[in-house]
Amino acid sequence: SQELEQSPQSLIVQEGKNLTINCTSSKTLYGLYWYKQKYGEGLIFLMMLQKGGEEKSHEKITAKLDEKKQQSSLHITASQPSHAGIYLCGADRSINTNAGKSTFGDGTTLTVKP
Amino acid sequence: DVKVTQSSRYLVKRTGEKVFLECVQDMDHENMFWYRQDPGLGLRLIYFSYDVKMKEKGDIPEGYSVSREKKERFSLILESASTNQTSMYLCASSPGQVNGYTFGSGTRLTVV
Numbered sequence: 001s002q003e004l005e006q007s008p009q010s011l012i013v014q015e016g017k018n019l020t021i022n023c024t025s026s027k028t029l030y031g032l033y034w035y036k037q038k039y040g041e042g043l044i045f046l047m048m049l050q051k052g053g054e055e056k057s058h059e060k061i062t063a064k065l066d067e068k069k070q071q072s073s074l075h076i077t078a079s080q081p082s083h084a085g086i087y088l089c090g091a092d093r094s095i096n097t098n099a100g101k102s103t104f105g106d107g108t109t110l111t112v113k114p
Numbered sequence: 115d116v117k118v119t120q121s122s123r124y125l126v127k128r129t130g131e132k133v134f135l136e137c138v139q140d141m142d143h144e145n146m147f148w149y150r151q152d153p154g155l156g157l158r159l160i161y162f163s164y165d166v167k168m169k170e171k172g173d174i175p176e177g178y179s180v181s182r183e184k185k186e187r188f189s190l191i192l193e194s195a196s197t198n199q200t201s202m203y204l205c206a207s208s209p210g211q212v213n214g215y216t217f218g219s220g221t222r223l224t225v226v
Contacts, residue, residue, distance in 0.1 A: 039221065045215065090214075106154070106156040
């Protein structure tokens with residue numbers, strides 16, 4: 001069963017609008033990752049969050065991890081067509097896992113209309 | 115530019131064939147992974163390896179095997195391909211604990 005729930009499943013926004021994607025777990029997240037995937041291609045690593053309350057930004061994308069380390073949000077400001085794709089969150093299953101196995105959400109498909 | 119390279123973008127194989135999917139990374143990463151991605155099921159871990167000649171089963175290892183003879187190469191083997199193995203296969207590597215993955219571009223396998 002999926003350990004990470006992403007919402008919404010899909011999102012259509014007008015270019016220039018802000019948007020937020022959420023990733024929720026019932027368990028404490030030891031490492032939370034955001035990836036972007038273009039259709040039919042591999043995943044591109046965006047950001048990693050580890051500490052409760054942590055926030056990171058890259059260009060117009062900001063990701064936050066809540067204090068309890070069970071929920072993360074990805075916020076895009078002034079969206080552009082280049083932001084379109086599938087956004088996936090991934091999380092480490094255990095801090096003690098030698099191989100650092102991750103589990104993934106189902107992804108959120110973002111469409112940005114020009 | 116660091117890379118994970120998957121040998122084929124698209125493959126079409128017949129039922130019962132033995133299929134090899136190759137993955138090579140040039141980052142000297144310890145850990146390598148094979149996932150399959152299916153609509154509605156997300157990414158599911160098939161096998162992973164944290165060292166040369168070491169392998170561990172993921173969540174859905176049935177019908178698959180792997181080989182890691184060299185640190186940079188991790189091969190996924192479908193012993194006898196079946197139609198339910200039609201999927202997007204993604205290889206990834208990482209340097210260790212609590213690090214993001216670097217993914218390959220994926221191989222879309224169709225078994226007919």
